[in-house]
Amino acid sequence: xxxxxxPGATTLLVVILSTCLLLFLFQKIIWIVLPVLLxxxxxxxxxxxxxxxxxxxxxxxxxxKIVCLLQLIVAAGALVLAFLFLAKAGSxxxxxxxxxxxxxxxxxxxxxxxxxxxxxxxxxNLGVTVxxxxxxxxxxxxxxxxxxxxxxxxxWLPSLLLVPYISYFMLNDSTRLKxxxxxxxxxxxxxxxxxxxxxxxxxxxxxFQGLLLLTILDSICLGLGLELLGIHHAILLGVAAAVLAWIxxxxxxxxxxxxxxxxxxxxxxQTWTAYACLALFLAVRLLDDFVFMPATIGRKLNVHPLLxxxxxxxxxxxxxxxxxxxALPLFGVVAVIxxxxxxxxxxxxxxxxxxxxxxxxxxx
Amino acid sequence: MRFFGADTDAQKVEMLQRIxxxxxxxxxxxxxxxxxxxxxxxxxxxxxxxxxxxGHGVFIVxxxxxxxxxxxxxxxxxLMDVGxxxxxxxxxxxxxxxxxxxxxxxxxxxxxxxxxxxxxxxLTKNKNIGVKVLMEIxxxxxxxxxxxxxxxxxxxxx
Numbered sequence: 001x002x003x004x005x006x007p008g009a010t011t012l013l014v015v016i017l018s019t020c021l022l023l024f025l026f027q028k029i030i031w032i033v034l035p036v037l038l039x040x041x042x043x044x045x046x047x048x049x050x051x052x053x054x055x056x057x058x059x060x061x062x063x064x065k066i067v068c069l070l071q072l073i074v075a076a077g078a079l080v081l082a083f084l085f086l087a088k089a090g091s092x093x094x095x096x097x098x099x100x101x102x103x104x105x106x107x108x109x110x111x112x113x114x115x116x117x118x119x120x121x122x123x124x125n126l127g128v129t130v131x132x133x134x135x136x137x138x139x140x141x142x143x144x145x146x147x148x149x150x151x152x153x154x155x156w157l158p159s160l161l162l163v164p165y166i167s168y169f170m171l172n173d174s175t176r177l178k179x180x181x182x183x184x185x186x187x188x189x190x191x192x193x194x195x196x197x198x199x200x201x202x203x204x205x206x207x208f209q210g211l212l213l214l215t216i217l218d219s220i221c222l223g224l225g226l227e228l229l230g231i232h233h234a235i236l237l238g239v240a241a242a243v244l245a246w247i248x249x250x251x252x253x254x255x256x257x258x259x260x261x262x263x264x265x266x267x268x269x270q271t272w273t274a275y276a277c278l279a280l281f282l283a284v285r286l287l288d289d290f291v292f293m294p295a296t297i298g299r300k301l302n303v304h305p306l307l308x309x310x311x312x313x314x315x316x317x318x319x320x321x322x323x324x325x326x327a328l329p330l331f332g333v334v335a336v337i338x339x340x341x342x343x344x345x346x347x348x349x350x351x352x353x354x355x356x357x358x359x360x361x362x363x364x
Numbered sequence: 365m366r367f368f369g370a371d372t373d374a375q376k377v378e379m380l381q382r383i384x385x386x387x388x389x390x391x392x393x394x395x396x397x398x399x400x401x402x403x404x405x406x407x408x409x410x411x412x413x414x415x416x417x418x419g420h421g422v423f424i425v426x427x428x429x430x431x432x433x434x435x436x437x438x439x440x441x442x443l444m445d446v447g448x449x450x451x452x453x454x455x456x457x458x459x460x461x462x463x464x465x466x467x468x469x470x471x472x473x474x475x476x477x478x479x480x481x482x483x484x485x486x487l488t489k490n491k492n493i494g495v496k497v498l499m500e501i502x503x504x505x506x507x508x509x510x511x512x513x514x515x516x517x518x519x520x521x522x
């Protein structure tokens with residue numbers, strides 16, 4: 001059998017540079033990239049449900065409509081619950097201040113304990129220094145960032161409303177869209193292009209289904225752990241922290257900080273509860289890195305761990321938080337495209353066949 | 365303007381139903397399968413695929429004629445012209461092995477291609493259609509194998 005040439009270092013470099021360029025561009029149009037990405041995730045999650053209905057004798061069109069209707073009902077229910085929860089929770093500002101005070105108290109108690117155990121810390125005025133830094137941070141953060149962040153979140157709402165709409169058309173028309181794109185590929189590269197599509201599809205399906213599985217496992221572990229520790233809204237916090245973990249590294253830290261703040265505020269006299277929350281997050285993080293992630297996303301995406309870390313850093317440098325979120329899935333997609341294009345470019349036989357076909361078309 | 369909407373008309377359904385691989389399918393099933401088929405047009409003397417190429421799917425002739433030209437001595441007995449309704453390259457649906465012959469268009473030829481990924485899609489998502497198509501492909505391969513066996517006792521591989 002003719003063996004396709006294996007992509008080398010040049011291909012890898014081109015793939016990395018292309019990923020960075022795309023991340024940079026995507027950052028500029030993130031208002032549409034994010035809904036498309038979320039719709040893509042929904043598409044890969046809901047596709048097996050549509051397929052199951054088709055397998056039971058329903059035609060694809062009605063099956064897609066049923067699944068999308070159910071999806072809308074679930075989304076509407078989640079929105080209603082969220083609004084109820086927010087209404088019950090009181091004003092954002094007062095809650096934010098309350099949880100911040102709770103966190104500050106925890107830090108004060110912790111530094112005081114540390115100063116008792118390690119006298120050197122007392123000489124360094126650890127408690128006072130840390131307190132000053134936190135005061136400075138919270139006053140500038142609340143003053144300068146809280147309002148823009150809240151307004152930014154509100155700006156996202158119209159864009160997020162596109163998600164069910166896009167996912168409906170993805171479920172309904174993805175096969176036809178694929179046919180339409182493939183139609184424009186010359187005969188000589190047709191089989192390669194189809195293979196590329198299949199590999200891309202499998203790669204994305206594996207990534208998003210792996211991510212969903214990871215989120216469910218994290219939600220269960222965190223939700224159960226927080227419930228055992230007696231934290232209010234344990235399941236909700238567990239799910240929120242698991243979803244936040246979609247943003248590599250930073251997401252987990254934010255999730256952990258939120259839960260520790262809640263624990264410190266709800267149990268001001270039991271600092272051990274906040275410490276236990278921190279320990280729980282560290283344990284789940286370790287489980288993620290060594291058990292869950294390799295078993296779900298890592299194994300399925302087939303990206304070397306070192307390359308993953310490099311891409312995350314590059315992504316963060318090029319496109320900030322957007323880059324962190326998109327770096328790995330985008331790298332996976334660009335790598336598959338890059339490898340296939342490299343194989344086609346290096347295959348002189350295929351290119352000669354394409355030239356001959358163009359001549360034949362011109363003659364006929 | 366329709367960019368990637370449904371492109372199935374009555375004539376096309378009728379044409380697909382005349383192809384042996386799809387003859388057991390109902391009209392609705394044909395519509396499902398049509399979404400997974402890729403139409404390709406080859407000019408006279410254009411190569412469809414070459415011997416040794418990694419294969420991924422079967423090409424079914426809708427109009428025109430293809431010629432398979434295997435180099436292997438045993439396969440030479442199976443050298444054939446592939447006309448409307450007939451197919452070539454079925455083995456690649458199952459093993460992604462190398463193509464066992466070079467196939468060239470003898471005249472301007474319209475084909476529809478069914479690929480491994482799409483067959484897998486059919487088998488996992490729409491078992492009724494998948495099994496019918498698979499059985500017909502099995503029959504075609506079996507018929508070819510018997511044709512070759514009549515000429516040779518030891519067939520190394522198909």
